[in-house]
Amino acid sequence: MKLKELSDQLTGKTIEERLETLATVFKGKIIFTTSFGIEDQVITHKIFTNNLDIKVITLDTGRLFPETYEVFSDTILKYKKKINVYFPDYLSVEELVTEKGPYSFFDSRENREECCKIRKVIPLSRALAGMECWISGIRASQSDNRANMSDLEYDTDKKLFKFHPLFDWTFEDVENYIKEHNIPYNALHDKGYLSIGCEPCTRAVLKGQDFRSGRWWWENDGPKECGCHLK
Ligand code: SF4
Numbered sequence: 001m002k003l004k005e006l007s008d009q010l011t012g013k014t015i016e017e018r019l020e021t022l023a024t025v026f027k028g029k030i031i032f033t034t035s036f037g038i039e040d041q042v043i044t045h046k047i048f049t050n051n052l053d054i055k056v057i058t059l060d061t062g063r064l065f066p067e068t069y070e071v072f073s074d075t076i077l078k079y080k081k082k083i084n085v086y087f088p089d090y091l092s093v094e095e096l097v098t099e100k101g102p103y104s105f106f107d108s109r110e111n112r113e114e115c116c117k118i119r120k121v122i123p124l125s126r127a128l129a130g131m132e133c134w135i136s137g138i139r140a141s142q143s144d145n146r147a148n149m150s151d152l153e154y155d156t157d158k159k160l161f162k163f164h165p166l167f168d169w170t171f172e173d174v175e176n177y178i179k180e181h182n183i184p185y186n187a188l189h190d191k192g193y194l195s196i197g198c199e200p201c202t203r204a205v206l207k208g209q210d211f212r213s214g215r216w217w218w219e220n221d222g223p224k225e226c227g228c229h230l231k
Contacts (some may be wrong), residue, residue, distance in 0.1 A: 001025070003153075003154045004153065004160070006025070006152065009025070010022075010152065010163075013229050014110065015041070015046060015165045015166075016221075018051055018135070018165065019047065019052050019163075019165065020050065020052060020164070021056065022054075022133050022135070022161075022163060022216075023052045023053045023208060024045070024141055024149060025133075026131075026132045026161075027053060028132040028136075029131050029133065030053075030055065030131065030132065030135065031054065031057060031127060031128065031131045031133070031134055031135065032044070032054050032056050032057070032135040032136070033057055033058065033059070033124065033127065033134065033135075033136060033194070033228075034056060034057070034058050034083065034137070035059070035068075035075050035137075035197065036058065036068050036071045036072055036075065036077065036186055036196075037060065037140060037186065037195065037196055038174050038175070038178060039138075039169075040137040040165050040188065041071070041075070041184065041185050042137070042146070042166060042174055042178065042183065042184050043135065043137055043165055043166065043180060044056060044075060044079070044083075044183075045181055046165070046181045047134055048079035049079070050062035050083045052136060055084060055131075056081070056082075056083050056084065056101075057083065057084040057085070058072065058083055058084070058085055058086070059083050059085075059086050059087060059119075059120050059123050059124060059127070060087050061088065061119035061120055061198050062087070062088065062093065062119065062120065063198035063199055063200060063201075064198060064199060065128045065186075065187050065188060065196065065202075066201045067186065067188045067198065068186060068188075070187065071184050071185060071186045071187075072187075074184035075184055078184055082103060084127075086123040086124070086126060086127050087123065087141070088118050088119045088120075088122065088123050088214060089122065089209050090122075092118045092122075092190050093118060093119065095223050096114070096115065096118055101142040103200065103205060104180070105189075105200070105201060105216075106218060109221075109222060110198075110221055112201075112216060112219070115144075116226040119198075120226045121226065122227055124228050126169030127157060128160065130160065131160055131227055132160050132211065133160060133161045133162075133163065134155075134158070134160050134161070134162045134163070135162075135163050135164075135177050136163075136164050136185045137164070137165075137166060137167065138164040138166075138167065139166050139167060139168075139169055139171075139174075140147060140167050140168065140173070141170060141172075141211065142195065142211045142212055146217075149167070149195070150167070151163065151164050151165070152201040164214050171194070171211070179197050188204075191204055192204030192214075193203060193205075193214060194211050194212075195211055195212045195214060195215055197215055199227065201216050202214055202215055203217055212224040
Protein backbone atom coordinates (compact mmCIF):
# COMPACT_ATOMS: atom_id res chain seq x y z
CA MET A 1 0.00 0.00 0.00
CA LYS A 2 1.21 3.52 -0.80
CA LEU A 3 1.49 6.26 1.83
CA LYS A 4 -0.91 8.53 -0.10
CA GLU A 5 -3.50 5.78 -0.38
CA LEU A 6 -3.34 5.11 3.35
CA SER A 7 -3.40 8.80 4.17
CA ASP A 8 -6.58 9.21 2.08
CA GLN A 9 -8.23 6.42 4.07
CA LEU A 10 -7.53 8.27 7.33
CA THR A 11 -8.49 11.78 6.23
CA GLY A 12 -11.46 13.33 8.04
CA LYS A 13 -11.64 10.60 10.69
CA THR A 14 -11.34 10.82 14.48
CA ILE A 15 -8.33 9.26 16.18
CA GLU A 16 -10.42 6.26 17.23
CA GLU A 17 -11.67 5.80 13.65
CA ARG A 18 -8.14 6.11 12.29
CA LEU A 19 -6.85 3.49 14.71
CA GLU A 20 -9.75 1.23 13.82
CA THR A 21 -9.06 1.65 10.09
CA LEU A 22 -5.39 0.83 10.61
CA ALA A 23 -6.27 -2.19 12.78
CA THR A 24 -8.40 -3.49 9.90
CA VAL A 25 -5.92 -2.72 7.12
CA PHE A 26 -2.97 -4.20 9.04
CA LYS A 27 -4.81 -6.96 10.89
CA GLY A 28 -2.38 -8.92 13.07
CA LYS A 29 0.51 -6.72 11.95
CA ILE A 30 -0.07 -3.52 13.90
CA ILE A 31 1.65 -2.65 17.16
CA PHE A 32 1.61 0.14 19.74
CA THR A 33 4.70 0.69 21.89
CA THR A 34 4.09 2.28 25.28
CA SER A 35 6.60 3.55 27.81
CA PHE A 36 3.68 4.56 30.07
CA GLY A 37 4.32 8.24 29.41
CA ILE A 38 1.32 10.52 29.59
CA GLU A 39 0.78 10.54 25.79
CA ASP A 40 1.05 6.77 25.65
CA GLN A 41 -1.61 6.48 28.34
CA VAL A 42 -4.06 8.40 26.13
CA ILE A 43 -3.46 6.01 23.24
CA THR A 44 -3.64 2.94 25.48
CA HIS A 45 -6.99 4.20 26.75
CA LYS A 46 -8.30 4.61 23.19
CA ILE A 47 -7.09 1.16 22.12
CA PHE A 48 -8.32 -0.71 25.18
CA THR A 49 -11.69 1.00 25.65
CA ASN A 50 -12.51 0.50 21.96
CA ASN A 51 -11.24 -3.10 21.98
CA LEU A 52 -9.06 -2.39 18.98
CA ASP A 53 -7.09 -5.28 17.55
CA ILE A 54 -3.69 -3.64 18.09
CA LYS A 55 -0.86 -5.38 19.95
CA VAL A 56 0.31 -3.26 22.90
CA ILE A 57 3.89 -3.76 24.02
CA THR A 58 6.45 -2.16 26.32
CA LEU A 59 10.23 -2.34 26.53
CA ASP A 60 11.47 -3.08 30.04
CA THR A 61 15.07 -1.87 30.02
CA GLY A 62 15.69 -3.02 33.59
CA ARG A 63 16.44 0.60 34.59
CA LEU A 64 12.94 2.05 34.86
CA PHE A 65 11.53 4.13 37.72
CA PRO A 66 9.37 2.36 40.38
CA GLU A 67 6.65 4.88 39.42
CA THR A 68 6.67 3.52 35.87
CA TYR A 69 5.99 0.00 37.13
CA GLU A 70 3.18 1.40 39.25
CA VAL A 71 1.43 2.95 36.26
CA PHE A 72 2.02 -0.27 34.30
CA SER A 73 0.29 -2.21 37.08
CA ASP A 74 -2.54 0.33 37.42
CA THR A 75 -3.13 0.22 33.66
CA ILE A 76 -3.51 -3.54 33.34
CA LEU A 77 -5.73 -3.57 36.43
CA LYS A 78 -7.98 -0.82 35.09
CA TYR A 79 -8.44 -2.13 31.54
CA LYS A 80 -8.01 -5.85 32.25
CA LYS A 81 -5.91 -6.22 29.11
CA LYS A 82 -2.45 -7.60 28.46
CA ILE A 83 0.61 -5.53 27.67
CA ASN A 84 3.40 -7.61 26.14
CA VAL A 85 6.81 -7.02 27.73
CA TYR A 86 10.10 -7.18 25.84
CA PHE A 87 13.34 -7.47 27.80
CA PRO A 88 16.88 -7.00 26.50
CA ASP A 89 19.04 -10.00 25.75
CA TYR A 90 20.43 -10.97 29.16
CA LEU A 91 23.84 -12.03 27.82
CA SER A 92 24.36 -8.61 26.22
CA VAL A 93 23.36 -6.81 29.42
CA GLU A 94 25.61 -9.03 31.51
CA GLU A 95 28.56 -8.36 29.23
CA LEU A 96 27.91 -4.61 29.10
CA VAL A 97 27.66 -4.18 32.87
CA THR A 98 30.54 -6.58 33.59
CA GLU A 99 32.88 -4.82 31.15
CA LYS A 100 31.84 -1.20 31.69
CA GLY A 101 29.96 -1.00 34.98
CA PRO A 102 26.39 0.08 35.73
CA TYR A 103 26.79 3.75 34.69
CA SER A 104 28.82 3.54 31.47
CA PHE A 105 26.26 5.75 29.69
CA PHE A 106 27.53 8.82 31.60
CA ASP A 107 31.04 8.43 30.13
CA SER A 108 30.39 9.15 26.45
CA ARG A 109 27.66 9.43 23.87
CA GLU A 110 29.03 6.26 22.30
CA ASN A 111 28.55 4.35 25.56
CA ARG A 112 25.08 5.84 26.04
CA GLU A 113 24.03 4.77 22.57
CA GLU A 114 25.48 1.32 23.19
CA CYS A 115 23.33 0.92 26.31
CA CYS A 116 20.21 2.26 24.52
CA LYS A 117 20.89 -0.11 21.65
CA ILE A 118 21.12 -3.15 23.91
CA ARG A 119 18.27 -2.25 26.25
CA LYS A 120 15.86 -0.56 23.83
CA VAL A 121 16.66 -0.58 20.12
CA ILE A 122 17.35 -4.30 19.72
CA PRO A 123 14.33 -5.42 21.81
CA LEU A 124 12.21 -2.96 19.80
CA SER A 125 13.42 -4.54 16.56
CA ARG A 126 12.35 -7.90 17.91
CA ALA A 127 8.91 -6.51 18.75
CA LEU A 128 8.53 -4.87 15.34
CA ALA A 129 9.59 -7.95 13.36
CA GLY A 130 6.81 -8.90 10.96
CA MET A 131 4.78 -5.78 11.77
CA GLU A 132 3.53 -3.43 9.07
CA CYS A 133 2.25 -0.53 11.14
CA TRP A 134 3.66 1.03 14.31
CA ILE A 135 1.66 3.38 16.53
CA SER A 136 3.54 5.75 18.83
CA GLY A 137 2.81 8.62 21.21
CA ILE A 138 5.11 11.14 19.52
CA ARG A 139 3.94 14.77 19.46
CA ALA A 140 5.41 17.40 17.13
CA SER A 141 6.04 19.87 19.96
CA GLN A 142 8.16 17.44 21.98
CA SER A 143 11.38 18.40 20.15
CA ASP A 144 12.78 19.95 16.96
CA ASN A 145 13.65 16.47 15.72
CA ARG A 146 10.05 15.35 16.18
CA ALA A 147 8.58 18.52 14.66
CA ASN A 148 10.21 17.45 11.38
CA MET A 149 8.19 14.24 11.31
CA SER A 150 4.56 13.92 10.24
CA ASP A 151 1.62 12.09 11.76
CA LEU A 152 1.73 9.32 9.13
CA GLU A 153 5.05 8.20 7.67
CA TYR A 154 6.66 5.28 5.92
CA ASP A 155 9.90 4.19 7.56
CA THR A 156 12.03 2.84 4.75
CA ASP A 157 14.60 1.34 7.13
CA LYS A 158 12.13 -0.55 9.30
CA LYS A 159 9.83 -1.09 6.33
CA LEU A 160 6.60 -0.18 8.06
CA PHE A 161 4.12 2.65 8.38
CA LYS A 162 4.30 4.81 11.50
CA PHE A 163 1.27 6.61 12.84
CA HIS A 164 1.45 9.17 15.65
CA PRO A 165 -2.20 9.80 16.63
CA LEU A 166 -1.40 12.69 19.00
CA PHE A 167 1.02 14.41 16.64
CA ASP A 168 -0.83 17.75 16.71
CA TRP A 169 -1.79 17.67 20.39
CA THR A 170 -0.28 20.08 22.91
CA PHE A 171 0.85 18.92 26.33
CA GLU A 172 -2.22 20.66 27.79
CA ASP A 173 -4.48 18.69 25.43
CA VAL A 174 -2.92 15.49 26.76
CA GLU A 175 -3.23 16.53 30.42
CA ASN A 176 -6.86 17.54 29.95
CA TYR A 177 -7.76 14.24 28.26
CA ILE A 178 -6.09 12.26 31.06
CA LYS A 179 -8.06 14.17 33.71
CA GLU A 180 -11.39 14.01 31.84
CA HIS A 181 -11.15 10.24 31.42
CA ASN A 182 -9.56 9.44 34.77
CA ILE A 183 -6.66 7.61 33.12
CA PRO A 184 -3.77 6.37 35.30
CA TYR A 185 -0.56 8.31 34.70
CA ASN A 186 2.99 8.33 35.98
CA ALA A 187 3.20 10.15 39.33
CA LEU A 188 6.52 11.65 38.20
CA HIS A 189 4.65 13.94 35.80
CA ASP A 190 3.43 15.87 38.86
CA LYS A 191 7.04 16.32 40.00
CA GLY A 192 8.28 18.07 36.87
CA TYR A 193 9.18 15.05 34.78
CA LEU A 194 7.78 15.56 31.28
CA SER A 195 9.40 12.86 29.17
CA ILE A 196 10.15 9.78 31.27
CA GLY A 197 12.62 7.09 30.30
CA CYS A 198 15.17 5.14 32.35
CA GLU A 199 15.72 6.30 35.94
CA PRO A 200 19.44 7.16 35.73
CA CYS A 201 19.00 9.05 32.45
CA THR A 202 15.91 11.15 33.23
CA ARG A 203 15.42 14.15 35.47
CA ALA A 204 12.76 16.77 36.09
CA VAL A 205 12.76 19.97 34.02
CA LEU A 206 11.88 23.52 34.95
CA LYS A 207 8.78 25.24 33.58
CA GLY A 208 9.48 26.49 30.06
CA GLN A 209 12.43 24.16 29.43
CA ASP A 210 12.45 21.95 26.34
CA PHE A 211 10.17 18.93 26.69
CA ARG A 212 12.97 16.40 26.32
CA SER A 213 15.74 18.37 28.06
CA GLY A 214 15.45 16.10 31.12
CA ARG A 215 16.53 13.11 29.04
CA TRP A 216 20.33 12.48 28.88
CA TRP A 217 20.73 16.00 30.29
CA TRP A 218 24.52 15.74 30.36
CA GLU A 219 24.70 15.52 26.55
CA ASN A 220 24.95 18.86 24.78
CA ASP A 221 24.89 17.79 21.17
CA GLY A 222 22.84 15.47 18.98
CA PRO A 223 19.17 14.54 19.23
CA LYS A 224 17.62 13.56 22.60
CA GLU A 225 16.62 10.17 21.25
CA CYS A 226 17.45 6.60 22.24
CA GLY A 227 17.53 5.58 18.59
CA CYS A 228 14.11 3.95 18.44
CA HIS A 229 12.65 6.82 16.43
CA LEU A 230 15.75 7.80 14.48
CA LYS A 231 16.07 6.73 10.86
FE1 SF4 B 1 20.66 2.77 29.09
FE2 SF4 B 1 20.02 5.25 29.86
FE3 SF4 B 1 19.43 4.40 27.36
FE4 SF4 B 1 18.13 3.47 29.51
S1 SF4 B 1 18.11 5.57 28.70
S2 SF4 B 1 18.85 2.26 27.82
S3 SF4 B 1 19.79 3.34 31.04
S4 SF4 B 1 21.49 4.73 28.28
